[in-house]
Amino acid sequence: MGKFQKGLLLMDKAALAKFFKSVQNQFDIFLPYEIDKDDPDNLMLKKFRNEEKFVINKYRTIDPLKSLFYLSSESVLPSTTKNKQRIIAGVKNCDLLSLGVHDAALLEDDFVDPNFKKWRENTYIISGDCDEALSTCHCNILGHNAYPDTKGEEMQKYDINLSPVDDEYLISIGSEKGEELLQLIKQNCEITEAEKYHVEEVERQHKEIEEKLMQINAEFSPERDVSVVSKVKDAKVWEELCEECVQCGGCTNICPSCYCIIVNDESINDDFKRIRTWDSCQLSGYARVAGGESPRDRLWERFRNRYQCKFDFIKQNFSQYGCKGCGRCISVCPAEIDLREVIKALQEV
Protein backbone atom coordinates (compact mmCIF):
# COMPACT_ATOMS: atom_id res chain seq x y z
CA MET A 1 0.00 0.00 0.00
CA GLY A 2 1.18 3.48 -0.80
CA LYS A 3 1.35 6.50 1.38
CA PHE A 4 -2.30 7.37 0.82
CA GLN A 5 -5.43 5.27 0.94
CA LYS A 6 -6.02 3.57 -2.34
CA GLY A 7 -9.18 1.72 -3.21
CA LEU A 8 -10.37 1.15 0.36
CA LEU A 9 -13.21 3.62 0.54
CA LEU A 10 -16.56 3.92 -1.17
CA MET A 11 -19.03 6.66 -1.86
CA ASP A 12 -22.43 6.77 -3.42
CA LYS A 13 -22.39 8.15 -7.00
CA ALA A 14 -25.37 10.39 -6.31
CA ALA A 15 -23.60 11.88 -3.31
CA LEU A 16 -20.95 13.48 -5.51
CA ALA A 17 -23.39 16.02 -6.99
CA LYS A 18 -24.55 16.80 -3.46
CA PHE A 19 -20.95 17.45 -2.48
CA PHE A 20 -20.36 19.77 -5.45
CA LYS A 21 -23.51 21.71 -4.63
CA SER A 22 -22.43 22.21 -1.07
CA VAL A 23 -18.98 23.57 -1.99
CA GLN A 24 -19.76 25.50 -5.18
CA ASN A 25 -19.36 28.88 -3.49
CA GLN A 26 -15.97 27.95 -2.15
CA PHE A 27 -14.68 26.40 -5.40
CA ASP A 28 -14.97 26.94 -9.13
CA ILE A 29 -15.90 23.42 -10.24
CA PHE A 30 -15.32 22.08 -13.76
CA LEU A 31 -16.80 18.83 -15.05
CA PRO A 32 -17.33 16.96 -18.34
CA TYR A 33 -20.85 17.24 -19.78
CA GLU A 34 -22.35 15.76 -22.89
CA ILE A 35 -22.98 18.29 -25.63
CA ASP A 36 -25.53 17.98 -28.39
CA LYS A 37 -23.64 16.14 -31.12
CA ASP A 38 -24.16 12.94 -33.11
CA ASP A 39 -20.59 11.86 -32.64
CA PRO A 40 -19.80 9.88 -29.46
CA ASP A 41 -16.82 12.24 -29.02
CA ASN A 42 -19.15 14.70 -27.30
CA LEU A 43 -17.87 15.56 -23.83
CA MET A 44 -16.84 19.11 -22.95
CA LEU A 45 -15.55 20.65 -19.74
CA LYS A 46 -18.08 23.06 -18.27
CA LYS A 47 -18.46 24.97 -15.04
CA PHE A 48 -20.74 23.24 -12.54
CA ARG A 49 -24.03 25.07 -12.08
CA ASN A 50 -26.16 22.59 -10.17
CA GLU A 51 -26.48 20.44 -13.27
CA GLU A 52 -26.19 16.85 -12.11
CA LYS A 53 -25.71 15.05 -15.42
CA PHE A 54 -21.91 15.34 -15.46
CA VAL A 55 -19.71 12.45 -16.59
CA ILE A 56 -16.96 11.22 -14.27
CA ASN A 57 -15.93 8.13 -16.22
CA LYS A 58 -16.60 7.19 -19.87
CA TYR A 59 -13.67 8.71 -21.87
CA ARG A 60 -11.80 11.97 -22.40
CA THR A 61 -13.39 15.34 -23.16
CA ILE A 62 -13.04 17.10 -26.54
CA ASP A 63 -11.15 19.97 -24.92
CA PRO A 64 -7.76 19.18 -23.41
CA LEU A 65 -7.17 19.65 -19.69
CA LYS A 66 -4.44 22.18 -20.50
CA SER A 67 -7.14 24.71 -21.43
CA LEU A 68 -7.67 25.10 -17.66
CA PHE A 69 -4.00 25.13 -16.61
CA TYR A 70 -2.19 26.76 -19.52
CA LEU A 71 -4.79 29.03 -21.03
CA SER A 72 -4.97 29.62 -24.79
CA SER A 73 -4.06 33.23 -24.06
CA GLU A 74 -3.27 34.78 -20.69
CA SER A 75 -1.29 37.64 -19.25
CA VAL A 76 1.88 36.47 -17.52
CA LEU A 77 3.01 39.96 -16.58
CA PRO A 78 1.14 40.84 -14.49
CA SER A 79 0.10 37.27 -13.81
CA THR A 80 -3.69 37.13 -13.96
CA THR A 81 -4.35 33.67 -12.51
CA LYS A 82 -7.35 33.79 -10.17
CA ASN A 83 -6.86 33.02 -6.51
CA LYS A 84 -10.16 31.15 -6.14
CA GLN A 85 -9.76 27.45 -5.42
CA ARG A 86 -10.91 25.04 -8.14
CA ILE A 87 -11.97 21.44 -8.45
CA ILE A 88 -11.65 19.79 -11.85
CA ALA A 89 -13.33 16.41 -11.89
CA GLY A 90 -13.68 13.61 -14.42
CA VAL A 91 -10.08 14.03 -15.61
CA LYS A 92 -8.77 11.07 -17.62
CA ASN A 93 -5.37 9.44 -17.49
CA CYS A 94 -4.19 10.79 -20.88
CA ASP A 95 -4.75 14.32 -19.56
CA LEU A 96 -3.06 13.54 -16.23
CA LEU A 97 -0.03 12.16 -18.06
CA SER A 98 0.06 15.28 -20.24
CA LEU A 99 -0.06 17.40 -17.13
CA GLY A 100 3.07 15.47 -16.18
CA VAL A 101 4.79 16.84 -19.31
CA HIS A 102 3.78 20.36 -18.31
CA ASP A 103 4.93 19.86 -14.72
CA ALA A 104 8.32 18.74 -16.03
CA ALA A 105 8.57 21.65 -18.48
CA LEU A 106 6.94 24.52 -16.61
CA LEU A 107 7.60 23.79 -12.92
CA GLU A 108 10.46 21.36 -12.51
CA ASP A 109 12.87 22.76 -15.11
CA ASP A 110 15.10 25.86 -14.77
CA PHE A 111 12.22 28.34 -14.52
CA VAL A 112 8.69 28.40 -13.17
CA ASP A 113 5.77 29.67 -15.25
CA PRO A 114 3.93 31.98 -12.85
CA ASN A 115 0.40 31.31 -14.09
CA PHE A 116 0.74 27.57 -14.50
CA LYS A 117 2.15 27.27 -11.00
CA LYS A 118 -0.74 29.20 -9.49
CA TRP A 119 -3.39 27.27 -11.43
CA ARG A 120 -1.74 24.05 -10.29
CA GLU A 121 -1.67 25.13 -6.66
CA ASN A 122 -5.26 26.36 -6.69
CA THR A 123 -6.70 23.21 -8.19
CA TYR A 124 -7.87 19.88 -6.79
CA ILE A 125 -8.01 17.15 -9.41
CA ILE A 126 -10.57 14.37 -9.19
CA SER A 127 -9.79 11.86 -11.92
CA GLY A 128 -11.89 8.98 -13.17
CA ASP A 129 -11.17 5.64 -14.84
CA CYS A 130 -12.21 5.33 -18.48
CA ASP A 131 -14.84 2.62 -18.80
CA GLU A 132 -15.46 3.25 -22.50
CA ALA A 133 -13.19 4.21 -25.41
CA LEU A 134 -13.41 6.23 -28.61
CA SER A 135 -12.17 4.84 -31.93
CA THR A 136 -9.28 7.33 -31.75
CA CYS A 137 -8.16 6.39 -28.22
CA HIS A 138 -4.76 4.68 -28.22
CA CYS A 139 -3.09 5.19 -24.86
CA ASN A 140 -2.45 1.45 -24.76
CA ILE A 141 -0.05 1.45 -27.69
CA LEU A 142 2.05 4.04 -25.88
CA GLY A 143 2.24 1.80 -22.85
CA HIS A 144 -0.35 3.65 -20.77
CA ASN A 145 -3.57 2.61 -19.10
CA ALA A 146 -7.05 4.04 -19.50
CA TYR A 147 -7.10 4.64 -15.74
CA PRO A 148 -4.59 6.35 -13.47
CA ASP A 149 -1.98 4.22 -11.79
CA THR A 150 -3.36 4.10 -8.24
CA LYS A 151 -0.94 1.42 -7.10
CA GLY A 152 2.24 3.45 -7.44
CA GLU A 153 4.06 4.68 -4.35
CA GLU A 154 5.02 8.03 -5.81
CA MET A 155 3.22 11.34 -5.69
CA GLN A 156 0.30 11.07 -8.10
CA LYS A 157 -0.98 13.69 -10.51
CA TYR A 158 -4.53 13.14 -9.26
CA ASP A 159 -5.70 14.12 -5.81
CA ILE A 160 -8.63 11.72 -5.75
CA ASN A 161 -9.44 9.01 -8.30
CA LEU A 162 -12.87 7.50 -8.75
CA SER A 163 -13.41 4.01 -10.18
CA PRO A 164 -17.06 3.20 -10.86
CA VAL A 165 -18.61 0.11 -9.30
CA ASP A 166 -22.36 -0.20 -9.84
CA ASP A 167 -23.92 2.81 -8.07
CA GLU A 168 -20.78 3.65 -6.16
CA TYR A 169 -17.24 4.96 -6.63
CA LEU A 170 -14.20 3.24 -5.26
CA ILE A 171 -12.00 6.06 -3.97
CA SER A 172 -8.20 6.32 -4.20
CA ILE A 173 -6.32 9.17 -2.61
CA GLY A 174 -3.21 10.34 -4.46
CA SER A 175 -1.90 13.29 -2.47
CA GLU A 176 -2.12 15.45 0.65
CA LYS A 177 -4.59 17.61 -1.23
CA GLY A 178 -6.65 14.50 -1.87
CA GLU A 179 -6.73 13.85 1.90
CA GLU A 180 -7.95 17.41 2.47
CA LEU A 181 -10.64 17.04 -0.15
CA LEU A 182 -11.74 13.72 1.34
CA GLN A 183 -12.30 15.43 4.69
CA LEU A 184 -14.52 17.97 2.93
CA ILE A 185 -16.43 15.21 1.17
CA LYS A 186 -16.88 13.40 4.47
CA GLN A 187 -18.56 16.47 5.96
CA ASN A 188 -21.22 16.24 3.27
CA CYS A 189 -21.50 12.60 2.25
CA GLU A 190 -21.25 9.19 3.76
CA ILE A 191 -18.01 7.33 3.09
CA THR A 192 -17.93 3.60 3.78
CA GLU A 193 -15.30 0.84 3.68
CA ALA A 194 -14.89 -0.99 0.38
CA GLU A 195 -15.18 -4.75 0.20
CA LYS A 196 -13.24 -7.33 -1.76
CA TYR A 197 -16.04 -7.40 -4.34
CA HIS A 198 -15.52 -3.74 -5.21
CA VAL A 199 -11.80 -4.09 -5.71
CA GLU A 200 -12.23 -7.19 -7.86
CA GLU A 201 -14.95 -5.54 -9.88
CA VAL A 202 -12.67 -2.57 -10.66
CA GLU A 203 -9.90 -4.97 -11.71
CA ARG A 204 -12.32 -6.77 -13.99
CA GLN A 205 -13.37 -3.49 -15.58
CA HIS A 206 -9.74 -2.52 -16.10
CA LYS A 207 -9.15 -5.74 -18.00
CA GLU A 208 -12.27 -5.11 -20.04
CA ILE A 209 -11.19 -1.65 -21.17
CA GLU A 210 -7.67 -2.91 -21.90
CA GLU A 211 -9.13 -5.54 -24.18
CA LYS A 212 -11.36 -3.00 -25.86
CA LEU A 213 -8.37 -0.74 -26.58
CA MET A 214 -6.43 -3.70 -27.98
CA GLN A 215 -9.29 -4.38 -30.34
CA ILE A 216 -9.56 -0.76 -31.45
CA ASN A 217 -5.82 -0.60 -32.12
CA ALA A 218 -5.32 -4.16 -33.35
CA GLU A 219 -3.55 -2.92 -36.48
CA PHE A 220 -0.98 -1.01 -34.49
CA SER A 221 1.77 -2.78 -32.62
CA PRO A 222 2.15 -1.87 -28.94
CA GLU A 223 5.92 -2.27 -29.25
CA ARG A 224 6.14 0.20 -32.06
CA ASP A 225 9.49 1.77 -32.68
CA VAL A 226 8.80 5.50 -32.69
CA SER A 227 12.43 6.42 -33.35
CA VAL A 228 11.50 6.15 -37.05
CA VAL A 229 10.26 9.74 -36.91
CA SER A 230 13.84 10.96 -36.85
CA LYS A 231 15.34 8.13 -38.87
CA VAL A 232 13.12 8.57 -41.92
CA LYS A 233 14.47 11.68 -43.64
CA ASP A 234 13.23 11.07 -47.15
CA ALA A 235 11.23 14.14 -48.19
CA LYS A 236 9.05 12.08 -50.53
CA VAL A 237 7.80 9.84 -47.73
CA TRP A 238 6.84 12.80 -45.57
CA GLU A 239 5.38 14.79 -48.46
CA GLU A 240 3.02 11.94 -49.14
CA LEU A 241 2.01 11.61 -45.52
CA CYS A 242 1.08 15.28 -45.21
CA GLU A 243 -0.37 15.73 -48.66
CA GLU A 244 -3.82 16.56 -47.29
CA CYS A 245 -2.68 18.76 -44.39
CA VAL A 246 -4.18 22.26 -44.60
CA GLN A 247 -1.92 23.67 -41.87
CA CYS A 248 -4.73 24.69 -39.57
CA GLY A 249 -2.71 23.96 -36.42
CA GLY A 250 -5.67 22.17 -34.87
CA CYS A 251 -3.63 19.10 -33.98
CA THR A 252 -1.23 21.03 -31.77
CA ASN A 253 -3.82 23.33 -30.21
CA ILE A 254 -5.99 20.43 -29.10
CA CYS A 255 -3.08 18.33 -27.89
CA PRO A 256 -3.04 18.16 -24.08
CA SER A 257 0.75 18.06 -23.94
CA CYS A 258 1.76 20.65 -26.60
CA TYR A 259 2.77 23.91 -24.92
CA CYS A 260 4.46 26.09 -27.56
CA ILE A 261 3.64 29.75 -27.15
CA ILE A 262 4.36 33.19 -28.51
CA VAL A 263 4.83 36.12 -26.17
CA ASN A 264 3.42 39.54 -27.05
CA ASP A 265 3.33 42.88 -25.32
CA GLU A 266 0.14 44.88 -25.38
CA SER A 267 -0.43 48.38 -24.13
CA ILE A 268 -3.70 49.80 -22.98
CA ASN A 269 -3.39 53.49 -22.14
CA ASP A 270 -0.40 53.60 -19.83
CA ASP A 271 -0.65 50.02 -18.63
CA PHE A 272 1.07 47.23 -20.39
CA LYS A 273 0.64 43.49 -20.34
CA ARG A 274 2.80 40.63 -21.49
CA ILE A 275 0.57 37.95 -23.00
CA ARG A 276 1.49 34.40 -23.83
CA THR A 277 -0.65 32.65 -26.45
CA TRP A 278 -0.62 29.10 -27.82
CA ASP A 279 1.31 28.77 -31.04
CA SER A 280 1.62 25.90 -33.50
CA CYS A 281 4.77 24.48 -35.06
CA GLN A 282 2.58 23.60 -38.05
CA LEU A 283 2.28 27.26 -39.05
CA SER A 284 4.79 28.67 -41.52
CA GLY A 285 6.02 31.64 -39.48
CA TYR A 286 6.81 29.56 -36.40
CA ALA A 287 10.58 29.32 -36.68
CA ARG A 288 11.21 32.14 -39.12
CA VAL A 289 13.82 34.62 -37.95
CA ALA A 290 14.34 38.25 -38.85
CA GLY A 291 15.69 38.21 -42.37
CA GLY A 292 13.11 35.64 -43.45
CA GLU A 293 15.09 32.44 -43.04
CA SER A 294 13.39 29.42 -41.50
CA PRO A 295 14.74 25.95 -40.74
CA ARG A 296 11.36 24.49 -41.71
CA ASP A 297 10.13 26.38 -44.74
CA ARG A 298 8.35 23.45 -46.29
CA LEU A 299 5.12 21.91 -45.07
CA TRP A 300 6.54 18.40 -44.79
CA GLU A 301 9.36 19.71 -42.60
CA ARG A 302 6.89 21.27 -40.17
CA PHE A 303 4.68 18.18 -40.29
CA ARG A 304 7.68 16.01 -39.46
CA ASN A 305 8.77 18.37 -36.73
CA ARG A 306 5.59 17.67 -34.77
CA TYR A 307 6.33 13.94 -34.80
CA GLN A 308 9.97 14.49 -33.94
CA CYS A 309 9.04 16.80 -31.10
CA LYS A 310 6.60 14.28 -29.59
CA PHE A 311 8.67 11.14 -30.03
CA ASP A 312 12.26 12.37 -30.01
CA PHE A 313 12.88 15.90 -28.70
CA ILE A 314 10.47 15.85 -25.72
CA LYS A 315 11.85 12.43 -24.87
CA GLN A 316 15.37 13.89 -24.84
CA ASN A 317 14.24 16.85 -22.74
CA PHE A 318 11.93 15.17 -20.23
CA SER A 319 12.48 11.39 -20.48
CA GLN A 320 8.93 10.74 -21.69
CA TYR A 321 7.03 10.95 -24.95
CA GLY A 322 5.05 14.06 -25.78
CA CYS A 323 2.09 11.94 -26.90
CA LYS A 324 -0.15 10.13 -24.43
CA GLY A 325 -2.52 8.60 -26.94
CA CYS A 326 -5.65 10.67 -26.31
CA GLY A 327 -6.46 10.68 -30.02
CA ARG A 328 -7.71 14.28 -30.03
CA CYS A 329 -5.44 15.27 -32.92
CA ILE A 330 -6.99 12.48 -34.98
CA SER A 331 -10.55 13.58 -34.20
CA VAL A 332 -9.85 17.24 -34.91
CA CYS A 333 -7.92 16.94 -38.17
CA PRO A 334 -9.95 18.18 -41.16
CA ALA A 335 -7.64 16.19 -43.42
CA GLU A 336 -8.35 12.99 -41.47
CA ILE A 337 -4.70 12.37 -40.79
CA ASP A 338 -4.29 9.64 -38.17
CA LEU A 339 -1.12 9.76 -36.08
CA ARG A 340 -1.21 5.99 -35.65
CA GLU A 341 -1.30 5.47 -39.41
CA VAL A 342 1.56 7.91 -39.93
CA ILE A 343 3.80 6.02 -37.51
CA LYS A 344 2.78 2.72 -39.04
CA ALA A 345 3.58 3.99 -42.55
CA LEU A 346 6.99 5.20 -41.36
CA GLN A 347 7.73 1.83 -39.83
CA GLU A 348 6.95 0.17 -43.11
CA VAL A 349 9.30 2.39 -45.15
Add this chain to the structure above:
Amino acid sequence: MSHPNPYDVQKAEILNVIEESPQIKTFQLKLEKPLEFKTGQFVELSVPGIGEAPFTPSSSHYESEEIEVSIMKTGSVTEKIHEAKKGDIFGIRGPYGKGYPLDKFKGKDVLLLGGGVGLAPLRCLLQTLIHDIDDYRSITVCFGAKTPQDMIYKDQIKEWKNYDRIHQLCTVDECKPQDDWKGRTGVVTVLLDDIKIDPAEAVAVVCGPPIMMKFGTFSLIDKGLKEENIYLSMEKKMYCGFGECRHCVMGGYYACKDGPVFTYDKIKDVEKIWE
Protein backbone atom coordinates in the same frame (compact mmCIF):
# COMPACT_ATOMS: atom_id res chain seq x y z
CA MET B 1 8.39 28.78 -2.03
CA SER B 2 8.25 31.96 -4.03
CA HIS B 3 9.69 32.09 -7.51
CA PRO B 4 10.51 35.21 -9.49
CA ASN B 5 8.30 35.82 -12.50
CA PRO B 6 10.67 34.99 -15.38
CA TYR B 7 8.89 37.50 -17.64
CA ASP B 8 9.50 40.40 -15.27
CA VAL B 9 11.89 43.14 -16.40
CA GLN B 10 13.95 45.86 -14.84
CA LYS B 11 14.30 49.35 -16.27
CA ALA B 12 17.20 50.31 -18.50
CA GLU B 13 17.66 53.99 -19.23
CA ILE B 14 19.31 55.00 -22.48
CA LEU B 15 22.42 57.04 -21.70
CA ASN B 16 23.59 57.41 -25.26
CA VAL B 17 22.90 56.18 -28.78
CA ILE B 18 25.77 55.58 -31.21
CA GLU B 19 25.04 55.27 -34.93
CA GLU B 20 27.42 52.52 -36.00
CA SER B 21 26.11 52.13 -39.56
CA PRO B 22 22.93 52.94 -41.49
CA GLN B 23 21.28 49.82 -40.02
CA ILE B 24 23.01 49.35 -36.66
CA LYS B 25 22.90 51.45 -33.50
CA THR B 26 24.61 50.85 -30.18
CA PHE B 27 22.60 51.74 -27.08
CA GLN B 28 24.42 52.52 -23.83
CA LEU B 29 22.10 51.52 -21.03
CA LYS B 30 22.07 52.33 -17.32
CA LEU B 31 20.40 49.58 -15.32
CA GLU B 32 18.32 49.91 -12.17
CA LYS B 33 20.30 47.12 -10.57
CA PRO B 34 23.38 45.29 -11.82
CA LEU B 35 22.79 42.59 -14.42
CA GLU B 36 25.66 40.16 -14.00
CA PHE B 37 26.27 38.24 -17.21
CA LYS B 38 29.00 36.15 -18.78
CA THR B 39 30.25 36.94 -22.26
CA GLY B 40 28.20 34.91 -24.75
CA GLN B 41 24.98 35.13 -22.75
CA PHE B 42 22.07 37.23 -24.02
CA VAL B 43 19.26 39.40 -22.69
CA GLU B 44 15.68 40.18 -23.72
CA LEU B 45 15.20 43.87 -24.39
CA SER B 46 11.73 45.40 -24.65
CA VAL B 47 10.05 48.60 -25.67
CA PRO B 48 7.24 48.88 -23.10
CA GLY B 49 3.92 47.82 -24.61
CA ILE B 50 5.46 47.09 -28.02
CA GLY B 51 7.42 43.88 -27.68
CA GLU B 52 10.76 42.33 -26.93
CA ALA B 53 13.61 40.58 -28.71
CA PRO B 54 16.85 38.80 -27.77
CA PHE B 55 20.21 40.59 -28.01
CA THR B 56 23.73 39.91 -26.86
CA PRO B 57 25.43 42.68 -24.88
CA SER B 58 28.32 44.11 -26.86
CA SER B 59 30.22 45.46 -23.84
CA SER B 60 32.58 43.66 -21.45
CA HIS B 61 31.05 41.37 -18.86
CA TYR B 62 33.16 43.04 -16.19
CA GLU B 63 30.70 45.96 -16.28
CA SER B 64 27.20 45.07 -15.08
CA GLU B 65 25.60 48.41 -14.21
CA GLU B 66 26.05 50.05 -17.58
CA ILE B 67 25.89 47.75 -20.57
CA GLU B 68 25.87 48.28 -24.31
CA VAL B 69 23.75 46.53 -26.88
CA SER B 70 24.24 46.86 -30.66
CA ILE B 71 21.08 46.38 -32.63
CA MET B 72 20.37 45.98 -36.32
CA LYS B 73 17.05 47.24 -37.64
CA THR B 74 15.25 44.27 -39.22
CA GLY B 75 11.61 44.24 -38.14
CA SER B 76 8.90 45.62 -35.91
CA VAL B 77 10.60 45.61 -32.50
CA THR B 78 14.04 46.60 -33.73
CA GLU B 79 12.45 49.46 -35.67
CA LYS B 80 10.88 50.81 -32.48
CA ILE B 81 14.15 50.33 -30.64
CA HIS B 82 15.90 52.40 -33.29
CA GLU B 83 13.41 55.24 -32.73
CA ALA B 84 14.36 55.44 -29.04
CA LYS B 85 16.35 58.43 -27.78
CA LYS B 86 18.64 59.29 -24.92
CA GLY B 87 16.63 59.27 -21.68
CA ASP B 88 14.02 56.76 -22.94
CA ILE B 89 13.43 53.60 -20.93
CA PHE B 90 13.68 50.02 -22.17
CA GLY B 91 12.76 46.91 -20.21
CA ILE B 92 15.48 44.29 -19.80
CA ARG B 93 15.56 40.75 -18.41
CA GLY B 94 18.16 38.04 -18.33
CA PRO B 95 20.87 36.95 -18.69
CA TYR B 96 20.05 33.75 -20.53
CA GLY B 97 22.01 30.91 -22.06
CA LYS B 98 25.53 29.75 -21.44
CA GLY B 99 28.54 31.97 -21.85
CA TYR B 100 31.75 31.20 -23.73
CA PRO B 101 33.86 28.77 -21.68
CA LEU B 102 36.80 31.14 -21.23
CA ASP B 103 38.72 28.55 -19.19
CA LYS B 104 39.03 26.47 -22.33
CA PHE B 105 40.44 29.45 -24.24
CA LYS B 106 43.33 30.03 -21.82
CA GLY B 107 46.82 29.55 -23.25
CA LYS B 108 45.46 29.19 -26.77
CA ASP B 109 45.32 31.14 -30.00
CA VAL B 110 41.82 32.63 -30.03
CA LEU B 111 40.29 33.52 -33.39
CA LEU B 112 37.18 35.69 -33.66
CA LEU B 113 35.42 35.50 -37.01
CA GLY B 114 32.44 37.77 -37.48
CA GLY B 115 30.28 39.60 -39.95
CA GLY B 116 27.60 42.28 -39.81
CA VAL B 117 25.84 42.65 -36.48
CA GLY B 118 27.50 39.36 -35.48
CA LEU B 119 30.37 41.57 -34.33
CA ALA B 120 28.27 42.55 -31.27
CA PRO B 121 28.85 39.42 -29.18
CA LEU B 122 32.42 39.29 -30.47
CA ARG B 123 33.11 42.81 -29.21
CA CYS B 124 31.80 41.75 -25.80
CA LEU B 125 34.08 38.71 -25.91
CA LEU B 126 37.09 40.68 -27.12
CA GLN B 127 36.74 43.33 -24.42
CA THR B 128 36.49 40.57 -21.85
CA LEU B 129 39.56 38.80 -23.28
CA ILE B 130 41.49 42.09 -23.24
CA HIS B 131 40.82 42.39 -19.49
CA ASP B 132 43.00 39.28 -18.95
CA ILE B 133 44.97 39.49 -22.18
CA ASP B 134 48.06 37.71 -20.84
CA ASP B 135 46.03 34.55 -20.30
CA TYR B 136 45.73 33.94 -24.03
CA ARG B 137 48.54 33.05 -26.45
CA SER B 138 47.21 35.34 -29.17
CA ILE B 139 43.97 36.90 -30.33
CA THR B 140 43.15 37.14 -34.02
CA VAL B 141 40.20 39.23 -35.08
CA CYS B 142 38.67 38.77 -38.54
CA PHE B 143 35.79 41.16 -39.13
CA GLY B 144 33.69 41.60 -42.24
CA ALA B 145 30.89 43.84 -43.49
CA LYS B 146 29.04 44.46 -46.74
CA THR B 147 30.56 47.88 -47.44
CA PRO B 148 32.93 50.22 -45.56
CA GLN B 149 29.83 52.15 -44.36
CA ASP B 150 28.43 48.96 -42.84
CA MET B 151 31.57 48.19 -40.82
CA ILE B 152 30.75 48.84 -37.16
CA TYR B 153 32.97 49.66 -34.16
CA LYS B 154 35.41 51.62 -36.35
CA ASP B 155 36.83 53.57 -33.38
CA GLN B 156 37.42 50.49 -31.26
CA ILE B 157 39.02 48.69 -34.19
CA LYS B 158 41.60 51.50 -34.21
CA GLU B 159 42.17 51.15 -30.46
CA TRP B 160 42.61 47.38 -30.59
CA LYS B 161 45.55 47.95 -32.97
CA ASN B 162 47.52 49.10 -29.92
CA TYR B 163 47.70 45.62 -28.42
CA ASP B 164 50.68 43.55 -29.57
CA ARG B 165 48.88 40.33 -28.85
CA ILE B 166 45.89 41.23 -31.06
CA HIS B 167 46.22 40.53 -34.75
CA GLN B 168 43.43 42.31 -36.62
CA LEU B 169 42.09 41.89 -40.16
CA CYS B 170 39.07 43.48 -41.79
CA THR B 171 37.34 43.02 -45.10
CA VAL B 172 34.29 44.31 -46.94
CA ASP B 173 32.32 42.49 -49.62
CA GLU B 174 32.46 45.48 -51.94
CA CYS B 175 33.82 49.02 -51.92
CA LYS B 176 33.75 51.97 -54.28
CA PRO B 177 36.91 53.77 -55.42
CA GLN B 178 35.91 56.88 -53.45
CA ASP B 179 35.62 54.89 -50.18
CA ASP B 180 38.48 55.37 -47.77
CA TRP B 181 39.09 51.64 -47.21
CA LYS B 182 42.47 50.19 -46.31
CA GLY B 183 41.36 46.63 -45.49
CA ARG B 184 40.75 43.80 -47.88
CA THR B 185 37.79 43.15 -50.12
CA GLY B 186 35.97 39.84 -50.37
CA VAL B 187 33.89 37.72 -48.01
CA VAL B 188 35.22 37.32 -44.49
CA THR B 189 36.64 33.84 -45.10
CA VAL B 190 39.32 35.35 -47.38
CA LEU B 191 40.96 36.71 -44.22
CA LEU B 192 41.63 33.18 -43.03
CA ASP B 193 44.39 32.88 -45.67
CA ASP B 194 46.45 35.46 -43.79
CA ILE B 195 46.15 34.33 -40.20
CA LYS B 196 48.99 32.94 -38.13
CA ILE B 197 47.69 30.45 -35.61
CA ASP B 198 48.40 26.88 -34.62
CA PRO B 199 45.21 25.22 -35.92
CA ALA B 200 45.54 22.14 -33.77
CA GLU B 201 45.55 24.26 -30.61
CA ALA B 202 43.40 27.22 -31.65
CA VAL B 203 39.81 28.00 -30.72
CA ALA B 204 37.58 29.93 -33.10
CA VAL B 205 34.43 31.86 -32.26
CA VAL B 206 32.13 32.54 -35.20
CA CYS B 207 29.15 34.88 -35.29
CA GLY B 208 27.33 36.40 -38.23
CA PRO B 209 24.76 35.69 -40.92
CA PRO B 210 24.01 31.96 -41.35
CA ILE B 211 25.72 31.70 -44.73
CA MET B 212 28.89 33.24 -43.32
CA MET B 213 28.82 30.89 -40.31
CA LYS B 214 28.46 27.90 -42.60
CA PHE B 215 31.35 28.74 -44.93
CA GLY B 216 33.41 30.10 -42.05
CA THR B 217 33.07 26.79 -40.24
CA PHE B 218 33.99 24.75 -43.31
CA SER B 219 37.06 26.94 -43.97
CA LEU B 220 38.21 26.58 -40.37
CA ILE B 221 37.92 22.81 -40.57
CA ASP B 222 39.92 22.91 -43.83
CA LYS B 223 42.59 24.86 -42.00
CA GLY B 224 42.83 22.10 -39.44
CA LEU B 225 40.78 23.41 -36.52
CA LYS B 226 39.09 20.76 -34.43
CA GLU B 227 35.30 20.64 -34.53
CA GLU B 228 35.11 20.86 -30.75
CA ASN B 229 37.14 24.09 -30.87
CA ILE B 230 34.77 25.94 -33.18
CA TYR B 231 32.14 27.95 -31.27
CA LEU B 232 29.02 28.98 -33.18
CA SER B 233 26.24 31.40 -32.16
CA MET B 234 22.87 29.91 -33.04
CA GLU B 235 20.46 32.79 -33.34
CA LYS B 236 17.17 30.96 -33.66
CA LYS B 237 13.70 32.40 -33.37
CA MET B 238 12.89 32.76 -29.69
CA TYR B 239 10.39 34.48 -27.43
CA CYS B 240 10.97 33.57 -23.80
CA GLY B 241 14.73 33.03 -23.69
CA PHE B 242 14.58 30.35 -20.99
CA GLY B 243 13.04 27.21 -22.51
CA GLU B 244 9.27 27.71 -22.37
CA CYS B 245 8.22 28.79 -25.87
CA ARG B 246 10.12 25.96 -27.66
CA HIS B 247 10.60 28.02 -30.82
CA CYS B 248 14.38 27.70 -30.75
CA VAL B 249 14.48 23.91 -30.33
CA MET B 250 17.20 22.33 -32.51
CA GLY B 251 16.97 18.57 -32.24
CA GLY B 252 17.11 17.82 -28.53
CA TYR B 253 18.76 21.17 -27.71
CA TYR B 254 17.30 24.54 -26.91
CA ALA B 255 19.28 27.34 -28.61
CA CYS B 256 18.34 29.57 -25.65
CA LYS B 257 19.42 27.59 -22.63
CA ASP B 258 21.81 24.98 -24.04
CA GLY B 259 23.35 27.70 -26.26
CA PRO B 260 23.18 30.16 -27.86
CA VAL B 261 26.81 29.15 -28.37
CA PHE B 262 27.49 25.56 -29.41
CA THR B 263 30.64 23.83 -30.51
CA TYR B 264 30.34 22.45 -34.03
CA ASP B 265 30.85 18.82 -33.00
CA LYS B 266 27.74 19.00 -30.80
CA ILE B 267 25.34 20.28 -33.44
CA LYS B 268 26.77 19.14 -36.77
CA ASP B 269 24.26 16.27 -36.93
CA VAL B 270 21.27 18.46 -36.10
CA GLU B 271 19.33 19.06 -39.29
CA LYS B 272 19.25 22.52 -40.86
CA ILE B 273 21.48 24.32 -38.39
CA TRP B 274 22.48 26.91 -40.97
CA GLU B 275 18.92 28.04 -41.72
